[in-house]
Amino acid sequence: MIILAIETSCDDTCIAVLEIKNKGIKILSNVVSSQVKLHAKYGGVYPFLAKREHQKNLPIVFKKALKEAGNPKIDASANSASTLSGNRRVDLIAVTTGPGLEPCLWTGINFAVDLAKKLKVSLVPINHIEAHILANIINNKQLTINNFPAVCLVISGGHTQLILMTPIRKASLSNGAGKNWEYKIIGETRDDAAGECFDKTARILGLGYPGGPAIAAEAAKFKVQSSKFKVSLPRPMIYQKNYDFSFSGLKTAVLYDFKGRSAKIKKSKQYIQAMAAEIQQSIIDVLVKKTIKATRDYNAKTIILGGGVTANHELRKQFKKKIKEELPKIQYLKPNIKFCTDNAVMIAVAGYFNRKKKGWKKIKADANLKISESQ
Numbered sequence: 479m480i481i482l483a484i485e486t487s488c489d490d491t492c493i494a495v496l497e498i499k500n501k502g503i504k505i506l507s508n509v510v511s512s513q514v515k516l517h518a519k520y521g522g523v524y525p526f527l528a529k530r531e532h533q534k535n536l537p538i539v540f541k542k543a544l545k546e547a548g549n550p551k552i553d554a555s556a557n558s559a560s561t562l563s564g565n566r567r568v569d570l571i572a573v574t575t576g577p578g579l580e581p582c583l584w585t586g587i588n589f590a591v592d593l594a595k596k597l598k599v600s601l602v603p604i605n606h607i608e609a610h611i612l613a614n615i616i617n618n619k620q621l622t623i624n625n626f627p628a629v630c631l632v633i634s635g636g637h638t639q640l641i642l643m644t645p646i647r648k649a650s651l652s653n654g655a656g657k658n659w660e661y662k663i664i665g666e667t668r669d670d671a672a673g674e675c676f677d678k679t680a681r682i683l684g685l686g687y688p689g690g691p692a693i694a695a696e697a698a699k700f701k702v703q704s705s706k707f708k709v710s711l712p713r714p715m716i717y718q719k720n721y722d723f724s725f726s727g728l729k730t731a732v733l734y735d736f737k738g739r740s741a742k743i744k745k746s747k748q749y750i751q752a753m754a755a756e757i758q759q760s761i762i763d764v765l766v767k768k769t770i771k772a773t774r775d776y777n778a779k780t781i782i783l784g785g786g787v788t789a790n791h792e793l794r795k796q797f798k799k800k801i802k803e804e805l806p807k808i809q810y811l812k813p814n815i816k817f818c819t820d821n822a823v824m825i826a827v828a829g830y831f832n833r834k835k836k837g838w839k840k841i842k843a844d845a846n847l848k849i850s851e852s853q
């Protein structure tokens with residue numbers, strides 16, 4: 479089946495067209511129009527500015543995505559709009575309905591509803607967090623009963639959640655979902671998300687937005703032996719028995735350290751690199767420790783990572799090492815780097831698994847949508 483997916487939950491306008499069969503996934507097009515430059519001057523995302531950009535970008539991204547997918551003469555107003563070359567039709571449209579920035583979500587939803595009416599195809603609402611988890615399937619990895627229970631760690635700009643994935647109870651099979659698992663949130667951040675902590679601390683250090691890649695780049699330059707600086711940050715909640723997180727104290731600790739330094743040191747490369755390395759390590763330590771604990775406690779067979787922060791090389795490497803040392807039998811899944819940050823390919827994959835969902839006429843944005851509601 480051919481799925482066209484739309485993602486506008488934050489500051490990326492994304493449309494992808496995929497051909498998904500039981501045997502595998504073929505990406506026909508994947509267009510991401512990033513608003514990073516626009517928001518960089520403000521050091522964060524402004525929802526109404528982002529909404530305006532989505533409205534402007536969507537028709538352009540749509541045309542580009544269809545063209546790449548093989549239809550050079552696409553015209554959204556024509557009935558032939560759903561026809562791809564070789565007379566293949568779009569069978570389904572998938573759109574992110576939450577969680578995310580509400581004005582941005584509505585832009586994608588309105589566009590998707592109009593398109594679904596024009597093309598006379600069904601529309602499925604997609605949970606953005608579920609899509610980050612299912613990004614692991616894009617490169618044709620399968621999730622089978624042998625993977626469950628699985629512990630998923632979703633780390634993005636807006637979320638930090640530990641989610642348990644278990645085989646679906648027989649009674650709930652009547653929900654019509656094309657998947658045989660369900661989700662339960664077992665822990666989450668009580669304040670800032672991990673990505674938000676990267677973004678906010680990068681802002682303090684004057685490294686710009688988005689902060690994650692900027693902190694990672696500075697941390698990579700840090701050389702412990704030759705450094706004049708010894709920066710030491712807390713590992714919030716690391717020894718608590720729950721699976722919750724807290725990152726706002728870490729940001730405050732960075733702010734105090736920064737404020738206490740002289741103007742010369744604040745600007746020195748060595749200080750920035752030492753601080754970036756410690757911020758990154760503190761976040762990684764807490765995420766690894768709590769994920770390993772949850773995996774042990776729930777007897778999980780698989781650890782699944784997802785979300786923008788998963789693009790962090792050091793985090794991927796340290797997870798791999800720790801799992802090998804402490805839980806050698808556990809399967810470790812992480813998305814291809816290309817599909818860690820927001821994209822519509824993961825929305826299409828989630829669309830495939832939710833294809834039997836009905837009732838799209840009532841589709842609405844929900845800024846706080848929970849993954850446990852998307853069975």
Ligand code: KG4
Nearest residue numbers: 634635636673688690786787789790819820
């Ligand atoms: O999933 P995502 O693209 O958007 C949301 O759903 O929020 O995640 C964006 C977040 C940002 O906070 C960004 O700083 C972070 O992912 N990020 C990273 C890296 N690349 C993106 N954090 C750490 N290291 C990276 N390499």
Ligand code: ZN
Nearest residue numbers: 634785786820
């Ligand atoms: Zn995301």
